[in-house]
Amino acid sequence: MAAIDSMRPQAAKLRWGELDEDDGGDLDFLLPPRVVEGPDENGIKKTIEYRFDDDGNKVKVTTTTRVRKLGKARVSKKARERRNWAKFGDALQEDLGSRLTMVSTEEILLERPRAPGTKEEPTISDGLGGVQPGAVLMVCRTCGKKGDHWTSKCPYKDLAQPTETFVDRPSTADGPSAAPSAGKSTSYVPPSLRGGAERTGTEMSRRRNDENSVRVTNLSEDTREPDLLELFRTFGPVSRVYVAIDQKTGMSRGFGFVNFVHREDAERAINKLNGYGYDNLILRVEWATPRPN
Amino acid sequence: MRPILMKGHERPLTFLKYNREGDLLFSCAKDHTPTVWFADDGQRLGTYRGHNGAVWCCDVSRDSTRLITGSADQTVKLWDVQTGTQLYSFNFNSPARSVDFSIGDKLVVITTDPFMGNPSTIQVKSIAPHPSDLLTIKGPQGRINRAVWGPLNKTIISAGEDSVIRIWDSETGELLKESDKESGHQKTISSLCMSADKSHFLTGSGDKSAKLWDSRSLTLLKTYVMDRPVNACAISPLLDHVVIGGGQEAVNVTMTDRRAGKFEAKFYHKILQEEIGGVKGHFGPINALAFNPDGRSFSSGGEDGNVRLHHFDPEYFSIRM
Numbered sequence: 001m002a003a004i005d006s007m008r009p010q011a012a013k014l015r016w017g018e019l020d021e022d023d024g025g026d027l028d029f030l031l032p033p034r035v036v037e038g039p040d041e042n043g044i045k046k047t048i049e050y051r052f053d054d055d056g057n058k059v060k061v062t063t064t065t066r067v068r069k070l071g072k073a074r075v076s077k078k079a080r081e082r083r084n085w086a087k088f089g090d091a092l093q094e095d096l097g098s099r100l101t102m103v104s105t106e107e108i109l110l111e112r113p114r115a116p117g118t119k120e121e122p123t124i125s126d127g128l129g130g131v132q133p134g135a136v137l138m139v140c141r142t143c144g145k146k147g148d149h150w151t152s153k154c155p156y157k158d159l160a161q162p163t164e165t166f167v168d169r170p171s172t173a174d175g176p177s178a179a180p181s182a183g184k185s186t187s188y189v190p191p192s193l194r195g196g197a198e199r200t201g202t203e204m205s206r207r208r209n210d211e212n213s214v215r216v217t218n219l220s221e222d223t224r225e226p227d228l229l230e231l232f233r234t235f236g237p238v239s240r241v242y243v244a245i246d247q248k249t250g251m252s253r254g255f256g257f258v259n260f261v262h263r264e265d266a267e268r269a270i271n272k273l274n275g276y277g278y279d280n281l282i283l284r285v286e287w288a289t290p291r292p293n
Numbered sequence: 294m295r296p297i298l299m300k301g302h303e304r305p306l307t308f309l310k311y312n313r314e315g316d317l318l319f320s321c322a323k324d325h326t327p328t329v330w331f332a333d334d335g336q337r338l339g340t341y342r343g344h345n346g347a348v349w350c351c352d353v354s355r356d357s358t359r360l361i362t363g364s365a366d367q368t369v370k371l372w373d374v375q376t377g378t379q380l381y382s383f384n385f386n387s388p389a390r391s392v393d394f395s396i397g398d399k400l401v402v403i404t405t406d407p408f409m410g411n412p413s414t415i416q417v418k419s420i421a422p423h424p425s426d427l428l429t430i431k432g433p434q435g436r437i438n439r440a441v442w443g444p445l446n447k448t449i450i451s452a453g454e455d456s457v458i459r460i461w462d463s464e465t466g467e468l469l470k471e472s473d474k475e476s477g478h479q480k481t482i483s484s485l486c487m488s489a490d491k492s493h494f495l496t497g498s499g500d501k502s503a504k505l506w507d508s509r510s511l512t513l514l515k516t517y518v519m520d521r522p523v524n525a526c527a528i529s530p531l532l533d534h535v536v537i538g539g540g541q542e543a544v545n546v547t548m549t550d551r552r553a554g555k556f557e558a559k560f561y562h563k564i565l566q567e568e569i570g571g572v573k574g575h576f577g578p579i580n581a582l583a584f585n586p587d588g589r590s591f592s593s594g595g596e597d598g599n600v601r602l603h604h605f606d607p608e609y610f611s612i613r614m
Contacts, residue, residue: 078314078356082317082357082375088338089326100300101298106295108294110569110605113571
């Protein structure tokens with residue numbers, strides 16, 4: 001028994017009541033030692049350190065790095081000595097957490113110029129090329145690229161988003177779609193309606209969509225765009241949803257519009273949802289414009 | 294390849310330089326602090342604090358002990374590479390633009406911008422045994438963007454905004470040669486890079502082309518055409534490749550989403566003048582390019598403040614045209 005007792009590590013049981021407030025910094029011996037799990041066959045190295053954070057909690061910090069051999073370098077003796085130089089200047093304050101130097105997550109290729117006439121290489125159909133098996137599948141909603149980054153980290157954040165958005169814009173029949181040029185020239189004119197704005201492009205895409213416009217009536221008071229979107233998206237991609245809202249009360253005025261990308265989806269939606277019970281009311285779903293042929 | 298991104302600078306990069314052994318990379322930017330990195334993994338070694346203005350150019354001595362930097366704060370400073378201490382400062386009346394060590398690292402050629410009535414100058418100073426003035430050349434109109442030593446320190450080659458390349462005698466300051474106006478560049482020459490043996494050099498210009506010249510006779514050897522103004526150029530020390538990086542026409546600035554990482558460094562075959570390919574990734578115009586002296590990696594610095602270090606894939610070395 002005695003032998004085993006003496007082999008126990010130094011961290012004897014401390015009576016925390018006897019500890020001074022200021023002793024926070026000296027408690028490092030309470031922390032387990034740093035563990036480095038060396039590079040395994042994938043080159044993943046894990047460093048597990050323990051430290052106390054500002055509130056005195058014991059914190060376990062696991063740093064996972066991938067060690068990759070880039071290639072053999074014939075290094076001169078001077079270069080090897082320089083490797084051991086001390087850091088100076090602004091590099092003195094650097095700690096392990098600083099992410100100044102990072103290996104790119106993207107594989108960048110020296111892209112050969114395509115001779116005219118040659119076809120582009122077909123992209124991997126499932127879009128998962130390059131993702132390691134077992135890695136978390138990161139899907140970005142903006143650019144649709146899987147396995148690379150999450151939506152909030154998308155480098156294409158501000159570019160035109162794909163058609164599945166709920167933008168609060170009136171479709172055709174209702175709303176202030178009439179040109180505000182009638183009368184007041186001093187009131188605000190949105191850029192899309194100003195003179196010289198690029199009309200034809202937006203009109204063409206909007207017109208096609210407006211032929212797929214579905215009017216939904218007898219909506220309950222608290223129905224909003226997201227609800228309609230959720231209800232209708234099962235039939236196909238939706239380009240726009242709109243719910244008419246009474247500005248004074250904030251309640252829905254009981255009707256709204258859903259624009260589908262494809263006419264067939266709109267048709268199916270009408271057939272299925274007309275008469276559908278939704279939030280204590282029976283929906284009426286029909287074509288928005290008089291039946292387009 | 295998986296480029297290593299080094300985000301140490303907060304302002305656009307202006308210049309990149311490898312030391313002779315290729316294990317250190319020096320970067321200059323408009324943020325007043327030249328930085329030195331390890332060239333194999335991109336870890337930062339240190340920064341040189343002391344300048345008060347954008348640092349335009351730098352050069353490192355052959356033994357990697359001395360660094361010289363030229364800055365818009367009208368000084369050229371000599372630093373100890375290892376510790377970051379400033380050893381000496383040359384003062385001028387106008388921003389210093391380009392610096393270059395001579396072979397033997399005893400002399401340095403510095404150019405200063407035209408500023409407040411002073412014309413642009415090319416100055417030769419000696420570093421060892423003690424700093425002193427040797428030569429001042431005045432003459433070219435407009436800013437001289439780059440001046441380098443010719444082969445064997447006999448000549449100084451300068452190029453600048455007036456789109457003319459000039460070769461000067463380094464002892465007397467006499468103008469020896471000028472590039473031909475018709476076949477030469479038509480717009481400002483933004484960058485100049487000597488080959489490893491100094492027998493030929495590459496110039497990049499705002500006229501969307503880069504040209505290869507012979508150092509002794511100043512004959513035009515090759516022309517490489519890009520679709521954008523050229524800001525930086527470099528010659529590979531290993532293969533017959535050149536790389537040019539550029540910016541963007543001012544007209545197109547509002548139409549491009551700069552976050553898309555579309556700015557690329559273009560590789561051309563040095564002799565065939567054909568495009569080999571492009572390496573994308575920068576979020577802004579590329580301002581600096583440098584090849585590692587072993588030719589197996591290169592780095593690019595952009596307007597976005599990032600330095601990207603690329604180690605070539607094995608396929609690069611077997612490219613056939």
